[in-house]
Structure formats: structure tokens, C-alpha cells
Amino acid sequence: MLLKDEFDFIKRIKPKNIHQTSLKKGIGDDSAVFEGSSTFDELICMDTMVEGVHFTKQTMTPFMIGYKALAVNISDIAAMGGMPTYYLVSIAIPSDWTEKELNEIYAGMSLLGNDYSVDLIGGDTVSSKQGLIVTVTVCGRIEKGRSLYRDQAQPGDYVFVVGEVGASAAGLELLLKHGYNYPYTDSEKKLLQAHQLPEPQVEAGRILANANERISLNDISDGLASEANEIAEASNVELTIDYEKIPRSDYIKNYSDDQKKKWSLFGGEDYQLVGTMPKEAFTKINQTFNQKGVKLTIIGEVTTGHANVYITMNGKKERLHKQGFNHFK
Amino acid sequence: MLLKDEFDFIKRIKPKNIHQTSLKKGIGDDSAVFEGSSTFDELICMDTMVEGVHFTKQTMTPFMIGYKALAVNISDIAAMGGMPTYYLVSIAIPSDWTEKELNEIYAGMSLLGNDYSVDLIGGDTVSSKQGLIVTVTVCGRIEKGRSLYRDQAQPGDYVFVVGEVGASAAGLELLLKHGYNYPYTDSEKKLLQAHQLPEPQVEAGRILANANERISLNDISDGLASEANEIAEASNVELTIDYEKIPRSDYIKNYSDDQKKKWSLFGGEDYQLVGTMPKEAFTKINQTFNQKGVKLTIIGEVTTGHANVYITMNGKKERLHKQGFNHFK
Numbered sequence: 001m002l003l004k005d006e007f008d009f010i011k012r013i014k015p016k017n018i019h020q021t022s023l024k025k026g027i028g029d030d031s032a033v034f035e036g037s038s039t040f041d042e043l044i045c046m047d048t049m050v051e052g053v054h055f056t057k058q059t060m061t062p063f064m065i066g067y068k069a070l071a072v073n074i075s076d077i078a079a080m081g082g083m084p085t086y087y088l089v090s091i092a093i094p095s096d097w098t099e100k101e102l103n104e105i106y107a108g109m110s111l112l113g114n115d116y117s118v119d120l121i122g123g124d125t126v127s128s129k130q131g132l133i134v135t136v137t138v139c140g141r142i143e144k145g146r147s148l149y150r151d152q153a154q155p156g157d158y159v160f161v162v163g164e165v166g167a168s169a170a171g172l173e174l175l176l177k178h179g180y181n182y183p184y185t186d187s188e189k190k191l192l193q194a195h196q197l198p199e200p201q202v203e204a205g206r207i208l209a210n211a212n213e214r215i216s217l218n219d220i221s222d223g224l225a226s227e228a229n230e231i232a233e234a235s236n237v238e239l240t241i242d243y244e245k246i247p248r249s250d251y252i253k254n255y256s257d258d259q260k261k262k263w264s265l266f267g268g269e270d271y272q273l274v275g276t277m278p279k280e281a282f283t284k285i286n287q288t289f290n291q292k293g294v295k296l297t298i299i300g301e302v303t304t305g306h307a308n309v310y311i312t313m314n315g316k317k318e319r320l321h322k323q324g325f326n327h328f329k
Numbered sequence: 330m331l332l333k334d335e336f337d338f339i340k341r342i343k344p345k346n347i348h349q350t351s352l353k354k355g356i357g358d359d360s361a362v363f364e365g366s367s368t369f370d371e372l373i374c375m376d377t378m379v380e381g382v383h384f385t386k387q388t389m390t391p392f393m394i395g396y397k398a399l400a401v402n403i404s405d406i407a408a409m410g411g412m413p414t415y416y417l418v419s420i421a422i423p424s425d426w427t428e429k430e431l432n433e434i435y436a437g438m439s440l441l442g443n444d445y446s447v448d449l450i451g452g453d454t455v456s457s458k459q460g461l462i463v464t465v466t467v468c469g470r471i472e473k474g475r476s477l478y479r480d481q482a483q484p485g486d487y488v489f490v491v492g493e494v495g496a497s498a499a500g501l502e503l504l505l506k507h508g509y510n511y512p513y514t515d516s517e518k519k520l521l522q523a524h525q526l527p528e529p530q531v532e533a534g535r536i537l538a539n540a541n542e543r544i545s546l547n548d549i550s551d552g553l554a555s556e557a558n559e560i561a562e563a564s565n566v567e568l569t570i571d572y573e574k575i576p577r578s579d580y581i582k583n584y585s586d587d588q589k590k591k592w593s594l595f596g597g598e599d600y601q602l603v604g605t606m607p608k609e610a611f612t613k614i615n616q617t618f619n620q621k622g623v624k625l626t627i628i629g630e631v632t633t634g635h636a637n638v639y640i641t642m643n644g645k646k647e648r649l650h651k652q653g654f655n656h657f658k
Contacts, residue, residue, distance in 0.1 A: 031408070036370055046466055092377060123375055130458040139373065
């Protein structure tokens with residue numbers, strides 16, 4: 001028994017296209033059954049996006065909100081080297097959102113889900129007092145024992161980045177200034193897209209997991225500085241990153257040095273990958289990346305030390321903290 | 330990059346006691362890895378509780394909110410006959426909630442989780458604009474092919490209920506009138522407890538799954554009328570329930586007939602089980618229930634028909650709809 005439920009349509013609107021072969025007939029929308037497998041480890045992650053904290057109606061359309069809520073979770077699976085398999089979604093929706101907008105959220109998830117053959121198998125739709133809240137759970141699988149973690153970095157390893165960083169934070173800055181209905185240039189639109197419709201690096205994660213090498217990996221959700229520090233902490237080593245080697249998006253090249261630094265080191269939400277691998281593994285792995293057309297860039301080295309990240313720039317070496325980076329400000 | 334995050338403590342407070350043997354070192358708090366198994370099917374469910382919709386600060390303490398958010402999900406696993414294994418939790422917390430209250434929510438989950446050896450393996454803590462929102466994902470397992478669904482009822486089967494119904498809705502009515510700080514009688518306290526700290530019927534679900542019989546099953550979250558109709562619809566049969574046989578909580582016996590009817594048929598949130606089984610399976614299954622001290626009650630029969638539920642009372646037979654039940658009002 002609910003105390004009250006203000007919006008009739010919320011009860012009618014259920015996640016569309018719940019996959020019926022995985023979701024066997026006759027169990028609740030909120031529950032699902034799928035086959036276990038001893039040749040794989042099971043992966044699971046859960047992430048929440050809140051209106052006013054992670055997005056506003058000025059920065060994201062409902063479609064984009066749905067797409068991105070699933071994308072950030074698929075990115076967590078990619079960061080473990082896994083394949084996403086199923087997802088569940090719970091949406092708490094306030095009174096200033098319409099049925100049409102809610103359907104668009106599900107459509108955004110569905111578009112990305114189809115790209116990765118990830119089936120929606122359950123979830124919940126409830127009303128919220130204020131602010132839309134989307135929570136997504138993504139299940140995934142990886143060949144037994146092959147999961148990639150953050151604690152595998154060792155002195156002598158390369159530090160690498162998959163893809164390019166900085167565009168998402170630049171896009172957010174534009175969106176906060178002008179909203180999404182504004183006559184942006186084509187180049188600016190690319191920045192917006194990086195923020196609104198990020199592409200999780202599943203294929204890159206799979207290449208790294210299949211390499212069967214000692215690799216540590218993290219997705220760049222909170223910014224390169226933060227994620228590199230997490231690897232340094234989990235592995236208890238020192239990472240030294242060469243600022244000039246960081247692969248920055250071409251679309252931010254005409255902005256100021258300060259902006260480029262801020263966006264590429266602390267911006268976050270690029271959902272690219274950062275990790276470490278043994279130097280001798282690089283050539284072969286890079287070949288596979290080249291074949292698949294995915295960009296892999298060496299940005300530094302792992303050295304003996306205690307859970308710190310350093311950055312070199314203009315011949316100077318400085319501590320790179322998770323947040324803040326006063327030297328360059 | 331967050332647009333903003335109002336409460337510093339939210340970033341510090343993470344789900345406590347994340348299980349470190351299942352959650353291997355060096356992956357994010359929001360992600361987890363666990364071993365797959367070919368001898369089991371994987372179960373997963375996700376349910377959300379919203380302040381002002383499912384509870385208020387007058388009806389539930391933070392501890393109870395945490396306990397119940399996990400309990401309703403474990404109940405979904407019980408309704409499939411499974412064993413809960415792991416859980417993830419995402420909490421969106423507004424500014425009028427304190428760090429202490431947030432810790433109490435996790436403590437409530439932890440208490441119930443320990444009862445079932447269900448480990449917290451990940452989750453997310455974010456801020457909400459208004460109203461606390463708790464979303465829990467519970468994983469579970471069941472012996473391959475043994476999952477119980479709602480579509481297995483056939484004419485000639487018994488309809489049964491595990492446990493007793495009606496207490497939770499009675500408790501909610503008291504709480505909405507007086508809040509939880511009120512000099513309740515011991516008997517009233519039992520009603521409150523049924524609403525605030527419901528006990529999922531995992532053991533009963535396991536007995537039914539292990540019976541290896543054709544059983545349909547549903548947990549009573551939305552009221553007996555609603556859940557019985559779901560079985561009738563999924564199985565495309567008619568269920569006829571004898572109102573006098575419904576096992577009602579002793580603690581509501583002194584209330585009016587109308588209240589008893591309302592609470593036991595439409596109240597919901599008892600998290601007991603309703604299902605159907607072949608008549609010839611009953612004696613043996615009931616023996617196991619007796620041995621375990623769990624109450625199993627026959628309340629009616631399945632007959633040929635089309636997705637309807639009937640209820641007999643005082644010699645009259647009436648349609649029992651999911652909600653509303655005008656004849657008895």
C-alpha cells in the first residue's frame with residue numbers, strides 16, 4: 001500500500017520492451033531470472049543520476065538522460081573488461097515531468113542498449129517529490145578470472161589512456177552558459193555530444209581483458225587526475241604523467257591553456273579509460289587497438305612510490321591531486 | 330563532473346562494510362565481481378522506496394527504512410524460490426536528512442543482510458532535491474530451472490497463503506494517525522512492526538522450490554487481491570478464494586469487519602506469499618512447513634476460466650478485483 005501516488009501515468013508507464021526471452025513469463029517487472037555460467041564471472045554495477053546534481057533540463061533532453069544513465073553504467077562494465085548483458089532501471093519522477101518525457105528517457109536507454117545487445121530485464125517507476133532520479137543497474141560477464149582491477153600497476157609499467165579527454169567538461173561549460181537550444185558551431189556541438197551522449201569504451205575494455213596481461217584499468221568518470229590517483233592508491237605505486245602526452249580532444253584546441261588543463265585533468269565524464277600495462281605488452285596490444293580503430297596513448301610511467309600521482313609540464317614535476325590542482329590555476 | 334553536490338558528507342558516507350571477499354580489491358564502490366555457476370540460475374530484482382510515497386519520517390525511522398528497502402527486495406527473491414546472495418544500494422538524500430540518519434539507514438540494511446548472509450557489494454550515494462529515495466538491487470540464486478513463476482496454476486490446484494495477512498496495513502493506519510512516537514499497546518506494536526520491519530519469507534520460498542512440484546508463487550506486496558489476480562492472469566485460470574479461510578493476523582481480530590476485509594485483501598506490504606500447488610502435493614509440503622514452524626494455509630481452488638479471481642463470503646461469490654472491492658465497502 002502506497003501512502004499516495006500522485007501521478008496515474010507512472011503506474012501505466014513501465015520500462016518498454018522488457019526482453020521476454022530473458023525475463024521469463026510470469027514474474028514481476030522488477031525481478032528477472034537468467035542462466036548462470038561457470039565459464040564466466042558475473043559483473044554488476046549501479047549508478048544514479050539526479051536532476052540538479054548531474055544534469056538539468058537545460059543541459060540534457062530526456063532522451064539524453066536515459067542514454068547517459070545507461071552509458072555510465074556500461075562504462076563501469078567496460079572498466080572491468082567485461083561485456084554488458086542486462087540492465088534494470090528505476091526512475092523516480094516528479095510532477096513537472098510528463099509521460100512523453102518519461103517515454104523519451106526509456107527510448108534513450110533503448111537506443112544504447114540495442115547497440116550493445118543489452119536487454120532491459122526489470123525495474124521500477126515511482127514518483128519523486130522534486131527532481132528526477134534515474135538509477136540503473138547493469139549486469140555483465142567476463143571470462144573467469146579475467147576481470148581488470150585498479151590494483152595491478154607495478155613499477156616500470158606504462159600509463160595509458162584510451163580515447164581522448166576534455167570534451168565532456170567543455171561541453172558542460174557551454175551547456176551551463178547557453179542551454180542546449182542555442183546556435184552552436186559544429187565544433188561546439190561535438191563538445192556537447194561528448195557530454196550528453198558519451199560512448200562507453202566496451203570494445204577497448206574487451207581488447208585489454210583478452211590480452212591476458214597484467215593490466216590495471218579505470219574509467220574516467222571523475223576526471224583523469226582522480227582516476228589515476230585511484231590506480232596509484234589501489235596499487236600503492238607512483239604514477240608520473242606527462243601533461244603534453246595526454247590525448248586531448250581536437251575540439252578544445254582553440255580554448256585557453258587554463259581551460260584545456262582544467263577540462264582534461266579534472267573535467268571528468270569523458271568515460272574514456274585510463275590504465276597501466278607492462279611495457280613489453282604495449283606493441284601487441286596497440287596493434288589490436290589500431291586494427292579496431294580505437295586510440296591508445298602512452299601518457300606516462302609507473303615508478304616505485306606510495307600512492308601518489310605526479311605530472312610533468314614545462315620541465316617541472318608537480319603532485320597531481322584528485323581534485324584541485326593549484327599550481328596550474 | 331557534478332553540476333553541484335550540496336552535502337559534503339554524502340561523498341564521505343559510503344555503504345559501510347562492503348564485503349571484501351566478494352568485492353575484490355581495486356574496483357569501484359559501484360561495481361562488483363562474483364563467481365558464476367552453471368548449476369544455478371541468477372536472480373535479480375530492483376525496488377525503490379520514496380519518502381512521502383512509501384514512507385514518511387512519521388511512519389518509519391531511518392533504521393526501519395534501510396531494513397525495509399532491503400526486505401522488500403529479498404521478498405522478491407523469496408517469491409521466486411531463491412536464495413538472496415548480494416545487494417547494491419543507491420540512496421538519494423535531501424538536505425533535511427543528517428549524516429547520522431544516513432548511517433542508521435545502512436545499519437538497518439546491515440542487520441537484515443546479516444540475517445540472510447547477504448553481502449553489500451556496491452552502490453551509490455547522491456543528493457536529492459527533496460525526499461529521500463532508496464533503491465536496492467538484490468541478486469540471488471536458485472538451482473537451475475527451479476525458479477517459481479506466476480504462470481503455473483492449473484485447474485484443480487489449491488490456492489495457498491504462507492503466513493498471515495492484514496497486519497502491515499493496520500500498522501500503517503495507526504502510524505498515519507499517531508506517528509511512531511505514541512503510547513501504543515503491545516498488540517498495536519505488533520501491527521506497527523509488521524509494517525516497519527516485515528520479514529521476507531525466504532525459507533518458505535526455498536521449501537516450495539525444493540518440493541520440485543508445479544507451483545506458482547507471488548509475494549504479497551500490493552495486497553492479496555492484486556497478487557492473486559496476477560497469478561490468475563499469468564496462468565489464464567480462475568482462482569476462487571474463501572474469505573473465511575484467509576489467515577488473518579491475530580492482532581487485527583478486534584477491529585471491525587470492514588477494516589479486517591480492507592487490510593487483508595487490499596492492504597499489501599505484508600510480504601507473505603500467495604501461490605497455487607497441485608492438491609496431491611499439499612500433504613508432503615505442509616509437513617515440511619510444520620517442521621520449520623512456518624504457517625501454510627489453503628484459501629481456495631483453481632478452476633477453469635479466464636484470468637479472474639472470485640471470493641466467496643457468506644455464501645455469496647463475487648469478483649475480487651485488483652483494487653477496489655465495492656461490494657464489501
